[in-house]
Amino acid sequence: MRICYLDAFSGISGDMLVGALADAGADTAALIEALAALGMGASYRFEKTKRHGIGATKFHVECGEQHAHRHLSHILEKIGQSALPERVKQNAAAVFQRLGEAEARVHGVPIERVHFHEVGAVDSISDILGACLGFAMLGVEAIHCSPINLGSGTVQTAHGALPVPAPATAALLEGKPVYVRGPAVELTTPTGAAIATTLAVSFGPLPPMRISAIGYGAGERDFAEHANVLRVMIGEASGASEATTVSVIEANIDDSSPEVLGYSMERLLEGGALDVTLSPIFMKKNRPGTLVRAIARPEDQERLAALLFAETSTLGLRIYPAERRVQARRTVEVQTPHGRVRVKVSEEGHFAPEYEDCRRLALETGVPLKLVLAAANYAYLAQSR
Secondary structure, eight states: OEEEEEEOBTBOOHHHHHHHHHHTTOOHHHHHHHHHTTOOSOEEEEEEEEETTEEEEEEEEEOTTOOOOBOHHHHHHHHHTSOSOHHHHHHHHHHHHHHHHHHHHHHTSOGGGOOBSGGGSHHHHHHHHHHHHHHHHTTOOEEEEOOEEOBOSEEEETTEEEESSOHHHHHHTTTSOEEOOSSSSBOSOHHHHHHHHHHEEEESSOOSEEEEEEEEEEOSSOOSSSOOEEEEEEEEEOSOSEEEEEEEEEEEESSSOHHHHHHHHHHHHHTTOSEEEEEEEEOGGGOEEEEEEEEEOGGGHHHHHHHHHHHSOOSOOEEEEEEEEEOOEEEEEEEETTEEEEEEEETTSOEEEOHHHHHHHHHHHOOOHHHHHHHHHHHHHHHHO
16 A cells, blocks of 8 residues: 655644645646636645755745635535546545634634634645645545644734634644644644644654655755655555554552453453553552553543553553554464354464464363463464365
8 A cells, every 4th residue: 555654743734735745746736737627716836945955846826915714605506516536536535624613613603604714725725735735646545643743822814813723723733732842933833733633643753664755855945953854755654554552541550459450451441452461560668569451542542541540540641652563464264173263364474373262162071271272373284284
């Protein structure tokens, strides 16, 4: 699968993304021709420039003083009537739909009444369509995104000065990993946030991939603190079929009984933890204790942390991000003298019978578990020759 990783260490905006995709190899002449065909009265150009010493591409949309206020239905109609590829139109429409929902929520009005001020202007329509077209040109099948740098301070909008992140940006990025670093300016715009949160399948570290192209899209300003660019990395997915950020939740406990800790482990696993371990440790005053560690999806983090507080005696815990990688694997079924058993097989050829299948057959037949496991291993080896 061909994937694209958005490295938003200096935030993300629509024009930065289009510039980065062009820098990575998207055909600039074809991009300009397709956008010009929309008939929005704008002209487009790409400029080679530098930001903090890094060569990058700046995407410019020049449309005079147009600041038309458009409703979502008008924008979707414009997209639908274009001659762009169907996939591009679908992705662009999905981005605007998400943006409209965020604006409606922020302003407390039905989505039909939302006036797209900055985000509905010609430059933002061009940015979103240009980004979706750039992804298609580069053959991108899946998009992943880093945690996003938001910036800080205030930003001037049609509604006056607003805090950074702007309300629509904050709404769009709810539940996503974000942080603040660098100058007190807006680094992530609603347009950039809408594209990332609509099209990215995951947020976290760089997934395992063979990089074939890298592009840098220039932001408007050149900062002294860091290069104001958005980096895109494009290539083929490789290695692990799963490479995601997880949350590690852990606590040192020296005053809970084994029964309570065992029950807590069961509850955490039932609650969606990917894994739970109990490890013996020595704590202060030489007290023997237990390290309870749960690995969770980021979206389950707070719920599982609350569960750990509720089920154990701990008064504090630690939460930190980690990268989880799992090898690609498949499941095959084999026939043994005792019944059918599923066998997990990794991409490297390693295999293991499914414990629960073997346990069930051992209980049903009265055959020792070790013999059922041996039979399953033999059956798989015989079948795979």
